[in-house]
Amino acid sequence: MYDFELVKPSTLQEAVAALKDDEAQALGGGQTLLPTMKARLAMAGKMVALSGVAEIKGICTDDAGRICIGGATTHATVAREATGFPALASLAARIGDPAVRNRGTIGGSLANNDPSACYPAGALAANAVIVTPDREIAADDYFQGMFETALDEGEIITEVKFPVPEAAAYEKFIQPASRFPLVAVFVAKFSDGVRVAVTGASSDGVFRWAEAEAALSSDFSAEAVSGLSAPDAGGMISDLHGDGAYRAHLVKVMTARAVKAAH
Numbered sequence: 001m002y003d004f005e006l007v008k009p010s011t012l013q014e015a016v017a018a019l020k021d022d023e024a025q026a027l028g029g030g031q032t033l034l035p036t037m038k039a040r041l042a043m044a045g046k047m048v049a050l051s052g053v054a055e056i057k058g059i060c061t062d063d064a065g066r067i068c069i070g071g072a073t074t075h076a077t078v079a080r081e082a083t084g085f086p087a088l089a090s091l092a093a094r095i096g097d098p099a100v101r102n103r104g105t106i107g108g109s110l111a112n113n114d115p116s117a118c119y120p121a122g123a124l125a126a127n128a129v130i131v132t133p134d135r136e137i138a139a140d141d142y143f144q145g146m147f148e149t150a151l152d153e154g155e156i157i158t159e160v161k162f163p164v165p166e167a168a169a170y171e172k173f174i175q176p177a178s179r180f181p182l183v184a185v186f187v188a189k190f191s192d193g194v195r196v197a198v199t200g201a202s203s204d205g206v207f208r209w210a211e212a213e214a215a216l217s218s219d220f221s222a223e224a225v226s227g228l229s230a231p232d233a234g235g236m237i238s239d240l241h242g243d244g245a246y247r248a249h250l251v252k253v254m255t256a257r258a259v260k261a262a263h
Helices: 012-018 033-038 075-081 086-093 098-103 106-112 119-125 210-218 222-226 244-262
Strands: 005-007 024-027 046-049 059-061 067-070 129-131 136-138 143-145 159-162 167-174 181-190 193-199
Touching: 012 046, 024 033, 059 075, 075 086, 075 098, 075 106, 086 119, 086 167, 086 181, 106 119, 106 159, 119 159, 119 167, 119 181, 119 193, 167 244, 181 244, 193 210, 193 244, 210 222, 222 244
Parallel strands: 005 046, 024 046
Antiparallel strands: 059 067, 067 159, 129 136, 129 159, 167 181, 181 193
């Protein structure tokens, strides 16, 4: 690991000011960034730790009935306290292991946007809004490819606002060594239709499966998914754990399981 300066702001204003330094990098729970730095695959002259910023922690419900989660809130807290959105709490409870859940944060996960991370599927399926100090970004506009998001350099996630669906479930086919999903699907049914978000499968990262959304909006049942063709395997991840065709097949299987679980 390269040498770096550690800054520990106690307010959001202090954190924003510290991140204006060109060498500064935000540090959430450090579950991805620190191992990468230990391997010398990344470096930052200044690390700005967000763990001491109380105003971006915690869970509440806003006037619109949305579950609002501070960007520095840990997975364990979401699993324990997001009782108004059981599918999201279940997603958080199955991230990594206890050490990861007690250190990793929702904001860090969404900012990193790993193609196999869990939270991007929950945010995209629920049509969440990602909040920064300067703006609000709809989930459909936020995710822009593998490790790519709409965040500007130095911009941090202060809150994520989740509309609560009528029914929802997250089904995850775990890669046992990493605890990341080999393929996972979050299904969310709203009054105006169904949203289906897939993670772990595509080399472009999280995506919505439009064909499944159309079918499930007409008939919210596992049988509606069984009649669909699996998504195109051409853009799927292919590695030692499974090729593109296998992952495409799993997308269909996990979507059907999520619909059954939502019922």
